[in-house]
Amino acid sequence: MKVYTKYVWFNTKEKREIVPMTHEAEIALAEAGVNEGFVLVSAMHITSSVFVNDYEHGLWEDIMTWLEKLAPARHDYKHHKTGEDNADAHLKRLLMGHQVILPITKGKLDLGQWEQLFYGEFDGQRNKRVIIKVFGE
Amino acid sequence: MKVYTKYVWFNTKEKREIVPMTHEAEIALAEAGVNEGFVLVSAMHITSSVFVNDYEHGLWEDIMTWLEKLAPARHDYKHHKTGEDNADAHLKRLLMGHQVILPITKGKLDLGQWEQLFYGEFDGQRNKRVIIKVFGE
Amino acid sequence: MKVYTKYVWFNTKEKREIVPMTHEAEIALAEAGVNEGFVLVSAMHITSSVFVNDYEHGLWEDIMTWLEKLAPARHDYKHHKTGEDNADAHLKRLLMGHQVILPITKGKLDLGQWEQLFYGEFDGQRNKRVIIKVFGE
Numbered sequence: 001m002k003v004y005t006k007y008v009w010f011n012t013k014e015k016r017e018i019v020p021m022t023h024e025a026e027i028a029l030a031e032a033g034v035n036e037g038f039v040l041v042s043a044m045h046i047t048s049s050v051f052v053n054d055y056e057h058g059l060w061e062d063i064m065t066w067l068e069k070l071a072p073a074r075h076d077y078k079h080h081k082t083g084e085d086n087a088d089a090h091l092k093r094l095l096m097g098h099q100v101i102l103p104i105t106k107g108k109l110d111l112g113q114w115e116q117l118f119y120g121e122f123d124g125q126r127n128k129r130v131i132i133k134v135f136g137e
Numbered sequence: 138m139k140v141y142t143k144y145v146w147f148n149t150k151e152k153r154e155i156v157p158m159t160h161e162a163e164i165a166l167a168e169a170g171v172n173e174g175f176v177l178v179s180a181m182h183i184t185s186s187v188f189v190n191d192y193e194h195g196l197w198e199d200i201m202t203w204l205e206k207l208a209p210a211r212h213d214y215k216h217h218k219t220g221e222d223n224a225d226a227h228l229k230r231l232l233m234g235h236q237v238i239l240p241i242t243k244g245k246l247d248l249g250q251w252e253q254l255f256y257g258e259f260d261g262q263r264n265k266r267v268i269i270k271v272f273g274e
Numbered sequence: 275m276k277v278y279t280k281y282v283w284f285n286t287k288e289k290r291e292i293v294p295m296t297h298e299a300e301i302a303l304a305e306a307g308v309n310e311g312f313v314l315v316s317a318m319h320i321t322s323s324v325f326v327n328d329y330e331h332g333l334w335e336d337i338m339t340w341l342e343k344l345a346p347a348r349h350d351y352k353h354h355k356t357g358e359d360n361a362d363a364h365l366k367r368l369l370m371g372h373q374v375i376l377p378i379t380k381g382k383l384d385l386g387q388w389e390q391l392f393y394g395e396f397d398g399q400r401n402k403r404v405i406i407k408v409f410g411e
Contacts (some may be wrong), residue, residue: 077332101375
């Protein structure tokens with residue numbers, strides 16, 4: 001079994017941002033040269049997400065509005081007694097998930113027509129890392 | 138490492154429906170003939186979910202009622218400016234997750250007593266696909 | 275490909291509790307002796323969660339408070355017509371996810387600086403099982 005590992009970095013302009021990253025997974029797959037297998041894409045920071053959904057800006061805004069409603073930024077989280085101010089980002093990331101497995105079939109990412117990979121940033125404007133690990137043969 | 142791929146299709150009668158699919162994963166496992174490994178089951182449409190929970194109709198209704206509360210169908214999503222009307226289905230699928238890994242031990246799905254696999258449809262009444270990919274030896 | 279399987283048990287004092295378990299995954303990795311691969315950690319009960327987030331007690335309290343708001347314990351769930359009383363635990367577990375994949379690189383769990391693994395119990399005070407399965411070479 002081949003295993004290929006790389007790390008990609010994100011430093012978003014906005015504190016909260018959705019960034020397309022299907023291409024990053026495709027590049028890793030090409031570099032790995034795997035025909036049948038899968039790609040693990042996993043956020044290495046605990047206020048970030050990796051998820052699969054639609055490449056549509058309106059929906060990205062809907063997602064952010066919705067996350068703010070379900071897991072609002074507030075002052076009174078207990079986590080903030082440590083000096084942190086980003087408890088909501090931890091909760092948003094829990095809702096959205098932090099990793100996906102993309103199947104590889106016949107040398108390509110085996111995704112549905114509208115499936116696209118995204119990085120979800122909820123406490124950005126600093127360097128954050130995602131691991132991409134390709135497994136297969 | 139053996140890799141075996143198949144696709145299963147769902148076309149639900151209802152727009153929103155939970156459909157048991159443990160048996161689909163068991164069939165794929167039998168076809169693959171793997172003794173130790175895992176099965177990736179992943180929705181290929183971005184308004185569908187794949188998840189593990191209880192085989193109990195009352196709970197399925199609870200899940201649907203709850204999802205409607207947390208991610209309600211509404212007209213005013215920005216995504217709907219594209220002509221779509223299913224933003225809530227995208228959000229419901231994000232809450233429920235779109236893929237699971239089922240471990241295989243000694244030739245069988247290694248699930249807890251009550252663990253069952255389900256397909257969750259949030260924008261149905263049309264053909265939608267799930268990939269099942271078995272990895273192992 | 276090496277595959278190594280073990281099961282760990284939790285019996286929490288509280289009905290709802292977050293229990294650190296990174297060390298359990300590290301032990302399984304050491305026992306498996308894998309250099310490149312991944313660890314699947316998956317709850318085998320459908321009212322429990324496995325997730326990655328911060329080792330910070332205040333945040334754990336925030337998570338529990340937040341889950342109670344989004345998926346409250348209530349009497350009127352349809353699931354309770356079966357005699358069960360834990361529908362909220364099923365919903366909380368759906369929000370938090372029930373499994374993670376931890377990458378292994380150069381013989382170690384390849385986690386970000388703050389990434390820690392947790393078992394989330396939402397209907398505890400009884401024996402519950404988590405499967406840890408290590409794959410790799």
